[in-house]
Amino acid sequence: MKKISLLILSLVPLMASASNDVTQLEGSFKVGPAIILIFILSLFILVGILFRAKDTTDYYAAGRGISRVGSGMAIASNWMSAASFLGMAALMYGTGYHGLSYVVGWTGGYVLLLILMAGQIRRYGKYTAADFIGDRYYSKTLRTIGAVIAILISIAYAVGQFGGIGLMFKWVMGIEYNLAVIIGGSVVLAYTLISGMLGVTKNMQIQYVIIISSFLIPLFLLTYKFDYFWLLPQIGYGSAVQDIVEGIQISDKSGLMNTLGHHFAIVPSPEYAMPWAPSSGQTFFQWMAIAFSLMIGTAGLPHVIQRFYVVPKARDARWSVVWGLFFICLLYWSAPVYSALGTILSAHPEVGKLSPDAIVVYTAQLGGINPLIVGLLAAGGVSAAFSTTSGLLVAGSSAFAHDLYVKVINPLARPKTQMKVARLGTLLMAVIITVIAMVDLALIAQLVAIAFSMAGCTIFPLFLLGIWWSGSNRAGAKAGLIVGGIVTLISLTYLVGARAGWVLPYSEFITYYLGAWYFAWIGAPLAIAANIIVSKLTPETPLEIRKFLIEKVHS
């Protein structure tokens, strides 16, 4: 500890001298932020090593030694990804109200998750989503498909995270984006392989504190500096929103400027706050579809569901959701502050088009916040991406090793072999994610939203009906998966097609109604309907499964 303190003290002058260099928005190596980033990542790895997984039970479920508040923090940390930390403000940057559909979707889903699933999932007592699907629907094939879906969802979700890590590494190191993705991806891979889930869970509690602190400290400074109610910026920024709507004249806030020398002023911009503004290109339908898809996706994400197995009993699983949601909301109340202040600070056309995904950091930079604190903010963004990515890689590798390898390929595999396969799965996933992240498909939060819609169309119906209706059987589950899968496939084909310049039929209609960020609005209800209809027409669920549901899950 003493050595660490000495190390920090010796770095302070170096960081202070570096602070003057960080005046440009992009392009140069930023020593202070780099040191802060390295320090925080080293801390994570240290904690990961100290609490590393000893066996497969530890690896998958962290020994179930986590308290409700601790588990809530882990849920929040696991959840607060680059999409929350960086992407949320990006979506609201310029057109605030449309972005709120993501805020509502990503928080409202927890209510569904709690009242419909959390306790029951814990009581069912399965390690992974595929485990549940295979067991509940008494099918090895469905278990395999469930595992593959879990891996695909984890990959889709992690692509956005790697994008966020790449953006922050690019900003700190002043290097090219693709190289930044490779470096950042390698670090997160090493960390996950070293620590496993026990390390991850312990780390998540530390990460939560770092993430939320790094996000809030600049907010207090920014609102204080620009003369808004800084004691509670999450409320104080209301005046900033109204200022954007009505416009700020130079004389209103005379003397306040951004770091590029522009006045803290903006022309009247009601499109920022007014619902589905015509100039935003976003509609009422899209707002509703995004919110709905994200909510049901939340209740179907494998790495979120898996967290409920970590707590000792169902009651803890329920209360951990309350705590988790509270910790998550601390960030979600705050993200719109960055977008509002960022909108004003970058309003002058001379600032040019900023990458929305980095607007959190740019806002702090343009606001003239001390570069070391901006560095802390960037490190927080990386931490957010790290905490989620490691959880995703664990969930994905669990599906690979536990659900595919042990349950399907080699049931006699020894724990050591199983562990090796889990790590191989992690490595494979990381490589795939890195490659996809290099293709700039969409904003971080939109990439993550794809994973939510995939989960909403496939896993959510299986869990919902599997828990609450014993009549849902194997044939129904397969039918639901086929329908949900087809909707997913159509939407993603049109997304990739649009980027690749393919000419596809009914392109305008399908990209609007089956948009990649919200296709679950129709995919999930169709999958549920298919499951119910086919279940009704085919032999009922075996007695032992029905008994298990009654005795173990609902009694």
Place this chain on the structure above:
Amino acid sequence: METEDHKISFFKPTTQQALKNRNLIIKLFIAWAVAIFGFQVLLKILEKPVPEEALITFSSAWENIESGEAGHSDFRAAARSMIQVMGKLTIQPDHYAALKDGTGWALSKVYPEDELSELQQDVVYLSELREQITSLRDAEYLQTKELIISKAAPALNIGEGTLLAQLLAIGLDENLQVLAEENRAKIPQVMSLYLTHNRSFLTDTIFLGFPFHYFYTAVFLLVFFIGLCWIYCYRTDKLHAKLNFLEQVD
């Protein structure tokens, strides 16, 4: 929820505990759905497209311009409105270019003809400087901007120390006297797109500094979600205690 033949259905509970749990879930679900989607539907029902003041001014001025009856005040009003839209963060590059073209052209109609070429040279020089400078605080760049403001802003009745003047300095096309036909047709549509907004009393009421609907969605709903979760956990605990329902620990 279970029956004698071991069937479970959420909608057909058969035990006291299952019945109460189902009722609680339904109540919370309805509250959740109404709070989220009900409010947005209400917002949609009540909304009306409302133009900004700048659009009303612009439309009147542009009508006169198109009919050939425009006076200097019409060109000035149209230019000021266009500059305001050019200052919007969300403006698309092609829309910005069209308005830039229109603003320069409107200015040329009210600017002394013999001094126009000099102003045009300043605009071209500023554009060249912009390509060369490494900092927006470059002294020569700032001086040139101030020079353009001092010449052009008074012609459009814009105060020199205002935001519009700042936007004007960088918002003039290099060819001031010509307005492309394509842009001439596009400008009214662009103005209408950026200056019309969906509003109602829910968006115009201010609450804790916010437009009310914004506060409701960005702040209140999140508090409400936590409240719903808390109520569910609390009521479930009470119900389990009342029915002596013990949960197994694996």
